[in-house]
Amino acid sequence: MKRVYMDANATTPLLPEVMEDMRPYWIERFGNASSIHLDGQQAHAAVDNSRSTMAEFFNCHDAEVVFNSGGTEGDNTAIFGLLHPGDHFITTSIEHSAILEAAKRVAQHGVETTFVAPQASGLIEPTDILRAIRPQTRLISVMLANNETGVLQPVEEIGKIAADTGVFFHIDAVQGAGKVKFDVRRFGCHLCSISAHKMHGPKGTGAMFVRRGTPIEPLLVGGSHERRQRAGTENVPGIVGLAKAAELAMHSLEDGTPEGGVIDRLARLRDRLEAGVLKISGTGVNGVMDSGKPVPRAANTTNIWFDQVEGEALVIAMDLKGVAVSGGSACHSGATEPSHVLMAMGLDKTRARASLRFSLLKTATEADVDYVLKVVPEAVEHLRAISPVAAGTAG
């Protein structure tokens, strides 16, 4: 059976070029980057080169790049590394659990958090962040792209607010990296977390931009790796893979072909998919529209509700037909609670539960979209036909 993977926001496969660059560092060039012999120096050089690539990606100095294990670690480091008892923290109610759970942890140590709610569109209003600032506010953390809706947050404006008020600013850019032009100077942040596996790189590897002079305590202590900012023997193949994925992403964003770059192509495919799915009666896009105008969002994502359908049942029905999508954030799979993001945007529980996220890989094709557009209406029709809700027999 044909399989179409439309869950890129959960994870992505390695691009072949990434795999090729990583390969030697598992076997022939296996050295420890801290060793002084030739094997160690080869590994060290690979980490150094990767750091320069990541500095280009972030638009920062090499010394401002810290390699780590991914988005969760970066998000945790920003919060645990900067906040002390008595500090006030501002974030949003649509962040990933790597931020929300860390906020819960610091609450036990006397750090109060304000969770700013989004507009119905999924967008965070910068003035709501400004209004939340207090004399004790030490850190603001806002995501670049939401993992469930793809909505891009106005980080530059929030960066200006942080600068004007003297507050540190962290961006969880895990879902924005590789999808939008990246520039931490323009964003105006002190810290920025990314993860390789969301951008066709390896799992368990990421990086964090830490602006020079940001007084962040390391999460892990031990050896003097990463300029004492993150102890632990460097994951050399992972770092090499992250850098290759970032390099490919930079080039794909710059692609100036007449039809537009990879991202324009992806947006066209996503829009065609969305328009096709919306032809089914009783459906709609979650958020995105603000006073009749669309808000910016990542080119690969759409989140759609289906009346009289149970989202989980639809995910399973589509999986059985060879299509992988997600009924919420994959990082929460197993939890039966409706998506906290959709709920924060004002959806009721039933509609939030009856929503699907389609997130396209960069390698998605017209044929993939055609296949999904064949499968979704059939699956919805079938589920509605057997649904007690649709039949009006529900209690």
Ligand SMILES: Cc1ncc(COP(=O)(O)O)c(C=O)c1O
């Ligand atoms: C917005 C966001 N932040 C953080 C993470 C966690 O990243 P990682 O899987 O690299 O720990 C994810 C993963 O889904 C995410 O979507």
